[in-house]
Amino acid sequence: MEGSGKLIVFSAPSGAGKTTLVRHLLKQDELNLAFSISAASRSPRAGETEGIDYYFLGIEGFKKRIKANDFLEFEEVYKDQFYGTLKAEVERLWALGKNVIFDIDVVGGLRLKKKFPEQTLAIFVKPPSINELQIRLKNRKTESAEKIAMRVAKASTEMATAPQFDVIIKNDDLKRAKAEAIEVVKKFIQD
Ligand SMILES: Nc1nc2c(ncn2[C@@H]2O[C@H](COP(=O)(O)OP(=O)(O)O)[C@@H](O)[C@H]2O)c(=O)[nH]1
Numbered sequence: 001m002e003g004s005g006k007l008i009v010f011s012a013p014s015g016a017g018k019t020t021l022v023r024h025l026l027k028q029d030e031l032n033l034a035f036s037i038s039a040a041s042r043s044p045r046a047g048e049t050e051g052i053d054y055y056f057l058g059i060e061g062f063k064k065r066i067k068a069n070d071f072l073e074f075e076e077v078y079k080d081q082f083y084g085t086l087k088a089e090v091e092r093l094w095a096l097g098k099n100v101i102f103d104i105d106v107v108g109g110l111r112l113k114k115k116f117p118e119q120t121l122a123i124f125v126k127p128p129s130i131n132e133l134q135i136r137l138k139n140r141k142t143e144s145a146e147k148i149a150m151r152v153a154k155a156s157t158e159m160a161t162a163p164q165f166d167v168i169i170k171n172d173d174l175k176r177a178k179a180e181a182i183e184v185v186k187k188f189i190q191d
């Protein structure tokens with residue numbers, strides 16, 4: 001797969017604030033970004049829309065696409081919960097002349113960086129602490145206590161991958177983190 005667009009990857013433990021930062025960047029027209037809509041094996045949450053937040057394939061549908069070699073990368077992010085980037089999605093956005101921005105897990109993020117080393121800026125969003133992650137996920141009210149525990153349990157291993165990323169943005173003060181995100185992405189796109 002080839003294309004001239006750039007890839008901006010945001011990875012972090014769940015609750016660190018990637019979605020918040022990515023949404024903010026998408027509002028900056030001068031960055032010419034488009035969001036890579038991932039495929040997911042899970043069902044939509046309240047407020048999520050098919051083809052906007054994810055392509056919700058269901059577990060069987062997802063496995064079919066794995067067999068067909070349709071993914072650029074995919075991961076079983078949590079037990080029995082698959083997420084992945086479809087090749088066709090990145091091709092679609094490159095064809096529109098866009099730089100593509102991703103909200104994906106740390107393993108997927110590093111895999112994309114390896115596949116497209118020159119074209120990719122891999123950003124790790126670092127939460128102030130694991131305890132703060134738990135508080136944010138509780139406040140977000142989208143996950144059951146069990147699912148929060150599962151996400152928090154994974155956070156330490158994910159935090160250990162931070163040094164492999166090109167940039168680490170600490171998301172303590174959100175306003176500052178947003179400004180830093182714009183600055184690093186702008187610089188990468190202009191270079
Ligand atoms: N490898 C990979 N991970 C993804 C992809 N899309 C989403 N994820 C990750 O899957 C995890 C779960 O996403 P989600 O259920 O929306 O939970 P949230 O992070 O708590 O909002 C997050 O860590 C996402 O970054 C993808 O295409 N590939």
Ligand SMILES: Nc1ncnc2c1ncn2[C@@H]1O[C@H](COP(=O)(O)OP(=O)(O)O)[C@@H](O)[C@H]1O
Nearest residue numbers: 014015016017018019020136140171172173174
């Ligand atoms: N700097 C911050 N301080 C406090 N709360 C934050 C901050 N950044 C994000 N949040 C909140 O924390 C929760 C998790 O953020 P989200 O962007 O959904 O994370 P992720 O996509 O990494 O799981 C959301 O409810 C969000 O509004």
